[in-house]
Amino acid sequence: MNTADLGLPVDVPSTALFTDQYELTMLQAALRGGTGDRRSVFEVFTRRLPEGRRYGVVAGTGRVLDAVENFRFDADVLGFLRERDIVDEATLQWLSGYRFTGDIWGYPEGEVYFPGSPILRVEGSFAECVLLETVILSILNHDSAIAAAASRMSSAAGDRPLIEMGARRTHELAAVAAARAAYVGGFATTSDLAAGFRYGIPTVGTSAHAFTLLHDSERDAFRAQVDSLGRGTTLLVDTYDVTEAVRMAVEVAGPELGAVRIDSGDLLLVAHRVRQQLDELGATETKIVVTSDLDEYAIASLAAAPVDAYGVGTQLVTGSGHPTASMVYKLVARAHSADPKAPLEPVAKKSLGAKSSMGGRKWAARRHDAYGVAEAEVIGTGAVPAGLADRQLLVELVKGGEVVAREPLDAVRDRHAAARARLPLSATQLSRGDAVIPTEYV
Structure with a gap:
């Protein structure tokens, strides 16, 4: 060892x-x-x-x-x-x-x-x-x-998977241990590659707002990501106007788009609107991932929302209080x-x-x-x-x-x-x- x-x-x-x-x-x-x-x-x-x-x-x-x-x-x-x-x-x-x-x-x-x-x-x-x-x-x-915080969040999420994404909110070594503990408590994946490497935890990740802002237009950003990662990728849709971004995401990736991620706003309201819009555009299998300072209480409050997965960072790696x-x-x-x-x-x-x-x-x-x-x-x-x-x-x-x-x-x-x-x-x-x-x- x-x-x-x-x-x-x-x-x-x-x-x-x-x-x-x-x-x-x-x-x-x-x-x-x-x-x-x-x-x-x-x-x-x-x-x-x-x-x-x-x-x-x-x-x-x-x-x-x-x-x-x-x-x-x-x-x-x-x-x-x-x-x-x-x-x-x-x-x-x-x-x-x-x-x-x-x-x-x-x-x-x-x-x-x-x-x-x-x-x-x-x-x-x-x-x-x-x-x-x-x-x-x-x-x-x-x-x-x-792990105790993760367990509470996992219980609140039910069958919906949880993504650990708190590495940037804690010490770099604590982040690896936190990802491991979160996995024990019921989280499905982590964004931290060191945790994936050391403990075999499944890792996930696509893009941040910086990637969208890098490009001359949101469409260019979406196209670059889909060309690189495939239609099953997750597109971040709240950099500018969510409704326009969802429409554009489906135009670029087609109804095979894997998921959209919402990272701000009234998540309950926005998730319902996005789900309705995706269905109307024929992207009925496209999933919705929500992030934005979630804890077990926020996750529980979204139980009735058409959300497919949660990404949790700060509240998890700090033990949710x-x-x-x-x-x-x-x-x-x-x-x-x-x-x-x-x-x-x-x-x-x-x-x-x-x-x-x-x-x-x-x-x-x-x-x-x-x-x-x-x-x-x-x-x-x-x-x-x-x-x-x-x-x-x-x-x-x-x-x-x-x-x-x-x-x-x-x-x-x-x-x-x-x-x-x-x-x-x-x-x-x-x-x-x-x-x-x-x-x-x-």
């Missing part, structure tokens, strides 16, 4: 510096104090869903596995740490041989989650696990936020000594307010009703009740430092669609509300 597969510039040698300095200073102190080798369990979870969201979506797991594999301290990285005097020589020596050798369990990517769900569980020595906190959280928080999933990475159990046979003991933060957590190495299962609809997220630290033994959610992702659970992105996408379909119908409502099922601790 090279860094290009991670969406990283080729000159970034590893993911080891995708971390916060205090991970390394904690490591140094733990090694010096003799506690770094204690067997430990960290868990990723969120205490609450973003306001108004009914469920979360696990996304980014595949990227986490790549990041863990590429978490290496090579000579350049060690030189940087030494030059800045971030850790001492003994710690640098330890880091030079760093390889994660522990185990990671987690919800399979694409699965839904709720407050308290142990989305990821990282087990190993304290020293090797603590270093992974920031890179794991940065991936899961970003990708899960985008919630750019992070607010996940945390907490130590929940540790041994009293470095003895591999020492038993694990639960630990937890007990501060006042909303930041307390539940200690112990957890399992999670989802209880369903007689109709197969989810009714509760059940979490515990002891024995799994017999009725939930076959409903457990965590799967093994890394065993003894080796990744054991890579899978095609299409399988992840299909899993999410299936998981969402098993939630109560109210999960897809855009009205504000709490998590669609409760979290129960046993």
